[in-house]
Amino acid sequence: MEKKVDYSLRVEMTKMEKLTDIKREKGKVGFVDKSVWITLLILLVLPFLISKPLATEILIYGLFALAFNQLLGHTGVLSFGHAAYFGVGAYAGGMALRYFHVSVWTSLVVAMVVTALVAACIGVLAIKKKGVYFAMISLAFAQMFYFMALSPFRKWTGGEDGLKFIPILKLEFPFHVDLTSALPLYYFTYFVVGLAIIALWRILDSPFGRVLKAIRENEVRTQASGFNVTRAKFLSLVISGSFSGLAGALFTVYLGYGSLMTLFWMTSGSILMMTLLGGMHTFIGPVVGVGVFMYLQNTISVYTDRWQLFVGALFVALVLFFPDGLVGTIKMKYRERKSRA
Amino acid sequence: MQLETNGVCKYFGGLKAVDGVDFSLSSGQLKSIIGPNGAGKTTFFNLLSGFYLPTKGTIRFEGKDISRKSMDQVSQLGITKTFQITQIFPRLTVFENVRIAAQSRKTAFNFWRRAGHFHDVNEKALEILDLVTLLDSRERIASNLSHGEKRYLEIGMALAAEPKVLLLDEPTAGMSPAETVEATHLIRDIADRLDLTIVLVEHDMSVVMEISDDILVLHEGKVLAEGNPKTISDNEEVQRVYLGGGK
Amino acid sequence: MFDLSWEIVAMQMIFGLALGCVYVLMAGGLSIIFGLLDVVNFAHGTFYMLGAYAIFVAVSLCGNFWLGLVSAVVIVALVGGVIEWLLLKPLYKRDPLYPLLLTFGVSICIPDIIKICFGLIGKVVPYPSGLMGAYMWGPVMIPKYRLFIIVLTLVVLISLWLFLNKSNLGMIIRASTRDSLMTQVLGINVSRIWTIGFMIGIGLAALAGAVAAPMVASIPDMGVEMTIECFVVVVIGGLGSLGGAIIGGLLIGQVISFVALFAPSWSNVAIFMVMAIILIIRPRGLFGEEGRL
Numbered sequence: 001m002e003k004k005v006d007y008s009l010r011v012e013m014t015k016m017e018k019l020t021d022i023k024r025e026k027g028k029v030g031f032v033d034k035s036v037w038i039t040l041l042i043l044l045v046l047p048f049l050i051s052k053p054l055a056t057e058i059l060i061y062g063l064f065a066l067a068f069n070q071l072l073g074h075t076g077v078l079s080f081g082h083a084a085y086f087g088v089g090a091y092a093g094g095m096a097l098r099y100f101h102v103s104v105w106t107s108l109v110v111a112m113v114v115t116a117l118v119a120a121c122i123g124v125l126a127i128k129k130k131g132v133y134f135a136m137i138s139l140a141f142a143q144m145f146y147f148m149a150l151s152p153f154r155k156w157t158g159g160e161d162g163l164k165f166i167p168i169l170k171l172e173f174p175f176h177v178d179l180t181s182a183l184p185l186y187y188f189t190y191f192v193v194g195l196a197i198i199a200l201w202r203i204l205d206s207p208f209g210r211v212l213k214a215i216r217e218n219e220v221r222t223q224a225s226g227f228n229v230t231r232a233k234f235l236s237l238v239i240s241g242s243f244s245g246l247a248g249a250l251f252t253v254y255l256g257y258g259s260l261m262t263l264f265w266m267t268s269g270s271i272l273m274m275t276l277l278g279g280m281h282t283f284i285g286p287v288v289g290v291g292v293f294m295y296l297q298n299t300i301s302v303y304t305d306r307w308q309l310f311v312g313a314l315f316v317a318l319v320l321f322f323p324d325g326l327v328g329t330i331k332m333k334y335r336e337r338k339s340r341a
Numbered sequence: 342m343q344l345e346t347n348g349v350c351k352y353f354g355g356l357k358a359v360d361g362v363d364f365s366l367s368s369g370q371l372k373s374i375i376g377p378n379g380a381g382k383t384t385f386f387n388l389l390s391g392f393y394l395p396t397k398g399t400i401r402f403e404g405k406d407i408s409r410k411s412m413d414q415v416s417q418l419g420i421t422k423t424f425q426i427t428q429i430f431p432r433l434t435v436f437e438n439v440r441i442a443a444q445s446r447k448t449a450f451n452f453w454r455r456a457g458h459f460h461d462v463n464e465k466a467l468e469i470l471d472l473v474t475l476l477d478s479r480e481r482i483a484s485n486l487s488h489g490e491k492r493y494l495e496i497g498m499a500l501a502a503e504p505k506v507l508l509l510d511e512p513t514a515g516m517s518p519a520e521t522v523e524a525t526h527l528i529r530d531i532a533d534r535l536d537l538t539i540v541l542v543e544h545d546m547s548v549v550m551e552i553s554d555d556i557l558v559l560h561e562g563k564v565l566a567e568g569n570p571k572t573i574s575d576n577e578e579v580q581r582v583y584l585g586g587g588k
Numbered sequence: 589m590f591d592l593s594w595e596i597v598a599m600q601m602i603f604g605l606a607l608g609c610v611y612v613l614m615a616g617g618l619s620i621i622f623g624l625l626d627v628v629n630f631a632h633g634t635f636y637m638l639g640a641y642a643i644f645v646a647v648s649l650c651g652n653f654w655l656g657l658v659s660a661v662v663i664v665a666l667v668g669g670v671i672e673w674l675l676l677k678p679l680y681k682r683d684p685l686y687p688l689l690l691t692f693g694v695s696i697c698i699p700d701i702i703k704i705c706f707g708l709i710g711k712v713v714p715y716p717s718g719l720m721g722a723y724m725w726g727p728v729m730i731p732k733y734r735l736f737i738i739v740l741t742l743v744v745l746i747s748l749w750l751f752l753n754k755s756n757l758g759m760i761i762r763a764s765t766r767d768s769l770m771t772q773v774l775g776i777n778v779s780r781i782w783t784i785g786f787m788i789g790i791g792l793a794a795l796a797g798a799v800a801a802p803m804v805a806s807i808p809d810m811g812v813e814m815t816i817e818c819f820v821v822v823v824i825g826g827l828g829s830l831g832g833a834i835i836g837g838l839l840i841g842q843v844i845s846f847v848a849l850f851a852p853s854w855s856n857v858a859i860f861m862v863m864a865i866i867l868i869i870r871p872r873g874l875f876g877e878e879g880r881l
Contacts, residue, residue, distance in 0.1 A: 136819040144860030208452035217430035226416035226445035312697030
C-alpha cells in the first residue's frame, strides 16, 4: 500500500528565476579549497625558511593533526589516545621495513592498513559510547599499546630503545631518492602529505563529510534525518586512524627508527593541543597550530627545560579565552568585519 | 491503515509512560494527539519515530512491523519528525541544514565526490526552503534565527527527507499568537499541497480544533477518547480531564 | 610457577586489596566529580601526586605522619577548590568538551611546577612508627600498613555514604547535579555546592596519594599513569556508579597484584586487557546504567 507523495511544487515565474540563479551558485565547486593550495604552497618553500628537520616534522605532525581533527573538529568525537594510531603506524611501517625488507612505499601502505584495522577494532568496542567514555577508552588503549611495545613485545619492538636497525632508507621507484639526506626526505614527505591533505579535504567536502559535520552539530537530529550515526562515526574513526598511521610511518622514515614515544600519552596530548591552537573548526587550522607549536617548542627549549609548563599554561589560556584557536579566531574576526562593511 | 500501533507500552522502571495505546492512521489524514502534561504524548511520538523501543506491543507501518527499528531506519522508511525542543544544526547555514536532510535520501557514505555536485539535492533543499518561507535566510547561520524561524527550519528538514508521515511535536510551542496562526496555516497548507499524512502533538486547542481531521486524547499513558473535533469537544470526560470542564 | 604456597597467594591478595583500596578512593573521587559536575577530571591523578608530595612536605616539617596526612588532604583539596573556582567554573556553560580539556591542561602544568620545586628524584615518606611491621594471622603475614589502608578506605566510604545520604549538606550535594532542575532554580548558590563537591572528589584523590606515599617513591609524573588507571577502573565498573568504582577498583588491585607475580612483563598491560574483555562481554561496565553509556 505504498503512497507516492508528489513533491513537485508549482512555483511562480519570478521565484523560478531566483531559484535557478541560486542553484547555479550552489553548484559551483572546484577541486579543492583555496586555503589548501595556499598551505601547500607555503609548505613547498618551508625548508628554505626554517631548518629542514623541523620542516619535515611539521609536515608529519601536520598530517597527524589533520587526521586527528577529522574526528574531533569535524565529527565531534574526542579521542584522547590518538597516539595509538600514530605509534602503531610507526611500528608497522618500521617492522615491515626491518623484518620484511619491503620498499618504503609498501611500508606506508602496510602502516595504513594495519592502523585501519586497529582503529576498526577500537571502534567496534567503543564508538557507540558517550563522548567522555570514548575519550577514556581511547586513552586506555593507547596506553596499552605503549606498555605492550615497552615490555612484553620488547623482542620485536626494541622496547625502550625503539625499533632500530632499519635498512638504509631510499626510494627506487619512480626514481632513486636518498631518504637519509634532508632535502630529498623533505620533498618525499611533502609529496605524500600533500596527497593525503587533498584526500582528507575531499573526504570532508563529500556527502559523507557533511554527515560528519551534522553529527558534530547534533547527533540526534542527524539520526532522525535517516543517517546511521554509529556507522558514520566508525568510518570516520577508521579514516582518521589510518591517516594518523600514515603520519606515523612517515615519522619512522624521517627518524630512521621506530620511536616508543610515538605511543606515549604526551603525543596524544600534544596533537590535541596543536589542533586546538590552530583551530579545530577549520580545515587547515591544525596544520597552522602544528607549525606555530613546533616552532615555539624549538625556540623556547633552547632557553628552558620548562617547556611543558609553558605549553600547559598556554593550553589552559587557549581553552579559557581562545577556544577557536588561531585560524578560527582570525576567521571570525574577518567574518565580523565583512558583515559590518 | 498507513500507521498503526497495537497495545504499545513504554515503561521506565516503575513509570508507565505509555500503557497500551491502540492508534491508527490512514494515509492523508491530519491527526492530533492531545492530553494533559505527562499524558505520554511525547513518549508515544518517540515510540513512533524509533527514538524509544517499545516495552510491549507493536507498531506497524504500511503493513510492516517497525517496532524494533532504530530512528534512522524509521526515517528512511518514511516517518520523520520534529522534536519538542528544536533540534537543528546550530553552526551550519540554513541551506546546509536542509541540504543534509535532503541528502539523507540520496547518499551517506559517498566520500569521493564533492557534496555540492549533487544538484538534485541542492534543488530539493531550495524548494523546501521556499515552502517554509526561509529561502531568503538560506545563508544565515541557523543559531541566529528566531525561535519561530528555527521551528520552521526543523519542519523543513523533516520535509526534505521526503516523508510519507510527518510527526510534529508541539510545533507552535514558544510562538507568539500571530506566529502560531501563521504556522497553523503553513502546516495545513503543506498537508494539503503535498498530500502528506501528519500527526500533531499540540497543547494549543485552537490549533488542534482548526486543522485536525481526527483527534486522539491521551491520559496517563492510555487512550481516553478518539474522534473528530466536534466529538471530542463534546466529550464530557475529555472536558473534565483536559479542557477544564467547559469550552 | 605453581609451587606457590597459599600463604603467598593470601599475601598477594592482601597487597592487591590494599592497592585496590587506593584505586577505590581514586575512582570514587572521580565518580563524585563526574556525577555532580558532569566533568571527567583528567587531572585526577595529578591531585593524587600532589597528595603524595603534600604529605612529604608536611611530614618533613612537623615530623608527625598523622598530622601530615590530614593537612595534605586539606591543603590539596583547597588547591582543587581554587582551580575549580577560577578555571573550571567559567567553562560549565560551554560545550562539555572544554572542562575536560581544561583539566587536561592542568595535568600538564602542575607536574612541571612540582619538578621546579622538588626536582625529579623520588621523594620517600617514612612509614608511621605505629604501622611498621606486620601481624601474623597463622602463617600469613599481614603488613600493618596495608591493613591500615584497607580499614581507612572502609571508614572513609562509610562516612561518605552517611554524609551523602544522611546529612543536609550531603543531600543538597546529591540534588545539585549540573543538569538538575535545582540548578536552574537556585542559581548562584549551587555554584558553591559544586566547588565543595569538587573538593571532596579531590580530597579523596589526595588521600589516596598521601596513603600511597610510603609505599612508592613519589615522582612528578606519577599522576598521569594513575589517571589512566583510574579511567580503566571506571570504565570497568561503570561511570555513574559508586558501587562500580568499588568493585572495579578492588578487581584492578587484584589483577595488578597477581599478574606482577606470575607474568611481570605483562603487569602494566593486564588491566587494559581486562578492560577490553569487559567491553566485549558487558559494554556498559559491571554496574553501569544503561543509557548513561
